[in-house]
Amino acid sequence: MSTMNPEAQSSLVAPQKAASALPMAGEAARVGRQPLRQRLLSLVNHSLVSIIVILIALVWSVPTLGLFISSLRLPALIHATGWWTALVPPWSFTIQNYEYVLHTQGLGQAFLNSLIIAIPGTILPTLVAAFAAYAFAWMEFPGRDWIFLTIVALMVIPVQMTLIPVLGLYTMLAQATGLQLTGNYLGIWLMHTALGLPFAVYLLRNFFAGLPSDLFESARIDGASNINIFFRILLPLSVPSLASLVIFQFMWVWNDLLVALVFMGGNPDRAPMTVTIANLVNSYGSNWEVLTSAAFISMALPLVIFFTLQRYFVRGILAGSVKG
Amino acid sequence: MIKAIEEQRSLPTKTTARRKRFSLTPWLWIGLAVLFVIIFLLYPMFFTIWLSFLNATSTQFVGLHNYILIFTNPALLEVLRNNLLWLVLATVATVVLGLLIAVLVDRVRFESVAKAAIFVPMALSFVAAGVIWRFVYEYAPPGQTQIGLLNALLTALGGQPQAWITDSRFNNFALIAVYVWMWTGFCMVILSAAIKGIPSEILEAARCDGAGEVTIFFRIIVPMISPTIAVVTTTMIINILKIFDIVYVMTGGNYSTNVVAVEYYQQLFNFNNFGVASALAVLLLLAIIPIMYFNIRRFRVQEAQR
Numbered sequence A: 001m002s003t004m005n006p007e008a009q010s011s012l013v014a015p016q017k018a019a020s021a022l023p024m025a026g027e028a029a030r031v032g033r034q035p036l037r038q039r040l041l042s043l044v045n046h047s048l049v050s051i052i053v054i055l056i057a058l059v060w061s062v063p064t065l066g067l068f069i070s071s072l073r074l075p076a077l078i079h080a081t082g083w084w085t086a087l088v089p090p091w092s093f094t095i096q097n098y099e100y101v102l103h104t105q106g107l108g109q110a111f112l113n114s115l116i117i118a119i120p121g122t123i124l125p126t127l128v129a130a131f132a133a134y135a136f137a138w139m140e141f142p143g144r145d146w147i148f149l150t151i152v153a154l155m156v157i158p159v160q161m162t163l164i165p166v167l168g169l170y171t172m173l174a175q176a177t178g179l180q181l182t183g184n185y186l187g188i189w190l191m192h193t194a195l196g197l198p199f200a201v202y203l204l205r206n207f208f209a210g211l212p213s214d215l216f217e218s219a220r221i222d223g224a225s226n227i228n229i230f231f232r233i234l235l236p237l238s239v240p241s242l243a244s245l246v247i248f249q250f251m252w253v254w255n256d257l258l259v260a261l262v263f264m265g266g267n268p269d270r271a272p273m274t275v276t277i278a279n280l281v282n283s284y285g286s287n288w289e290v291l292t293s294a295a296f297i298s299m300a301l302p303l304v305i306f307f308t309l310q311r312y313f314v315r316g317i318l319a320g321s322v323k324g
Numbered sequence B: 001m002i003k004a005i006e007e008q009r010s011l012p013t014k015t016t017a018r019r020k021r022f023s024l025t026p027w028l029w030i031g032l033a034v035l036f037v038i039i040f041l042l043y044p045m046f047f048t049i050w051l052s053f054l055n056a057t058s059t060q061f062v063g064l065h066n067y068i069l070i071f072t073n074p075a076l077l078e079v080l081r082n083n084l085l086w087l088v089l090a091t092v093a094t095v096v097l098g099l100l101i102a103v104l105v106d107r108v109r110f111e112s113v114a115k116a117a118i119f120v121p122m123a124l125s126f127v128a129a130g131v132i133w134r135f136v137y138e139y140a141p142p143g144q145t146q147i148g149l150l151n152a153l154l155t156a157l158g159g160q161p162q163a164w165i166t167d168s169r170f171n172n173f174a175l176i177a178v179y180v181w182m183w184t185g186f187c188m189v190i191l192s193a194a195i196k197g198i199p200s201e202i203l204e205a206a207r208c209d210g211a212g213e214v215t216i217f218f219r220i221i222v223p224m225i226s227p228t229i230a231v232v233t234t235t236m237i238i239n240i241l242k243i244f245d246i247v248y249v250m251t252g253g254n255y256s257t258n259v260v261a262v263e264y265y266q267q268l269f270n271f272n273n274f275g276v277a278s279a280l281a282v283l284l285l286l287a288i289i290p291i292m293y294f295n296i297r298r299f300r301v302q303e304a305q306r
Helices: A007-013 A019-033 A036-071 A075-080 A083-087 A096-103 A105-138 A144-156 A160-175 A186-208 A214-219 A224-239 A241-255 A258-264 A274-284 A288-308 A310-320 B002-015 B025-051 B065-072 B075-106 B111-121 B126-136 B151-157 B171-196 B200-208 B213-224 B226-241 B245-250 B260-269 B273-303
Strands: none
Touching: A019 A096, A036 A083, A036 A288, A036 B075, A036 B111, A036 B126, A036 B151, A036 B171, A075 A160, A075 A288, A083 A096, A083 B151, A096 A288, A105 A144, A105 A186, A105 A224, A105 A241, A105 A274, A105 A288, A105 B025, A105 B151, A144 A186, A144 B025, A144 B273, A160 A186, A160 A241, A160 A258, A160 B025, A160 B260, A160 B273, A186 A258, A186 B025, A214 A224, A214 B025, A214 B273, A224 B126, A241 A288, A241 A310, A241 B126, A258 A274, A258 B260, A274 A288, A274 B126, A274 B245, A288 A310, A288 B111, A288 B126, B025 B273, B065 B075, B075 B171, B075 B213, B075 B226, B075 B260, B111 B171, B126 B151, B126 B245, B171 B226, B171 B260, B200 B213, B213 B226, B226 B273, B245 B260, B260 B273
16 A cells, blocks of 8 residues: 655655665676677666656656747647747747736646645645644554544545535535535635545544654653644654655645536636646647647646655655645 | 564553553654644544445435446446556556666666666656656647657657547557656666575575576566565556556646546546545555555565565
C-alpha cells in the first residue's frame, strides 16, 4: 500500500552518487583487461543507451514544449503553420493570448477560484488528519486499531461511490436550513477534506508513530498537555512529512476535475480552472490560441512547485498514488 | 503496516504505566476525522450500494435490474469493453515502459535530468494533458498544413494524416497514450529505486559468469524487484479503473471511447439515472476490492522479508 521508499525519494533529486560509484569502479578494472574490440563494443553500447534515453526524454518533453510555444504565437500563425516553425528566427512571440484568456475568458477568476478551493482544501484535511493521527499513534483507546484500519481502507474508495449521497445531503441541508453547499466553496472544501483524510491520517500516523517515545514521555513528565505536545513538539518535528502531504493534497485538489464538475459545474463564477478549461475545450475545440494559453496558466503553479520542491513533491506523489 | 501496528500496540504498555480507564481525550482528538469519514465516505458508500438496487429516481426497488442493463445494453457493454482495454493496455504499457526506462536511465550520466523530464507530466492535471495531446493529435484534411505534430510527422514521412481522436480505429489507443505519457514517470521512479536496491555484487557476479545484459534483466533484475512491480501494477490498475478526465476532456466519451467513470457522470447529470450511475460506481468498487486484497497480501509478504 505504501509505495514510499526512501531511495525513491532521493533518486530523482540526487543521482545517487555513492551507489553508482561502485559499479563504475568495477567496470574500469575490467575494461583494463579487455581486448580493444570489446572495449569499443561497450563504448558503442553506452552511447546507444545514452541516445535512446535522450530520445525518450525528448518524446516526453516535446508535447508540453509545443503547447508552451504555441501559446506565445499569434493566433493566425498557430493555425497557419506548425509550432516547430516558430523555433527558427525571425522570432515573433506575443503574450496577447494570455491577456485574452485572463480577461475575456474568465481564466483570471478561475485561477483565483482554484486557489480559493485548493488552499482550504489542503489545510483542512491536513489539520483534521494530524489531530486524529496523533491519537492513533500515541494514545490508547478501545477499538483504536480497527478505526484506524477502517479509515485507511477507505483510501481506495472510488470518488463515484460518494457523490450522489453527498449531493443528496447537501440538498436536504439546503431545504432544512437554507445553507446552500452545492455550488459554494464550503461544500467542495468539506468534500475534499473527507476525500483527503484517509491518506493523510495514514501517512501522518505512520510518521508520528515512528518518533521516539522518550520525547513524549519527558514532555508529559514536565507537565505538558496533549495540545502543547502536539503544537510544540509534534508538528515542528513533522515538517518534512507535512510538506509532502500538503503538496500532494494541494496538487490533487488543484488538478481535480470530477469533484469540481459535480459541486461547482453549475456555478461558472466559482468553478476552478480545470472545469473552465474543460468547458473551453467543449466550446472552442480547435481554438488553439485560447486552449494553449489557458492550459499553460493551469500548469504554471504545479510546474513551479515541481521544480522548487521536487523532493517533497515526489515523496508525496509516491506515497499517495493509490488514493481514491 | 501490520508490523508497525504491532509495534504500536506494545508501545504504550512498555513506556507508559497509565492505568486503563475510560478517557474522553482520544475521542476528542479523532472525533472530527471520524465524523467526516462517516458522513462523507462510509454512509455514502452504503447508500450508493442501496441506490444501485433502485430505479432511476430512487423511488422503487428494482433488484438487479440496473446491473443486468449494464451487462446487456450494447452501448454500456462498449463502455465496459473500453474500460477493459484501458485496464490491460495502459497498465501493461506504463509498467513495462517504466521498467525499461528505469533500467536504461540507470546507465547514463544525466540520469536525474532524464528522470525529471519523464516525471514532469505527473505534475500536470489530466485536463492540461488532454489539451496538450489534442494539439499533438490535431488533424487537417490531406493536402492542408498539418499543425498537429503527429500528423505533420506522418505526412512528412509520406503517410496520410489521420483523425486520431475521432477515428474509432485508433482513438482509444490515442487516449491511452496520454495516460501512459503521464504515468510512466511514476512507474519509472519507483522501479528505478528498487533496481538500485539490488546489491551490485550480484550483478557483477552474473557479468563475470558471462551473463548478457538481457539475461541479467530477465533472470536477476525482474525476479528481484517483482514485489515492487506488483505494487506498481496494482497502483496503476486502481488508477486506470477510475479513468475520467482524459476521456471527458478529449472526446467527451463520444466516438466509441466512453469509459465507466464518464458514463457514470453522464448517467448522473445528463440522464438523471441514479440507479444505473450507482450500479456503475459499485462495479468500480467491486473491481478494486480484490486488487486491494492482493496489494495488502503482497505488502505483508514484503514486510516479512525485510
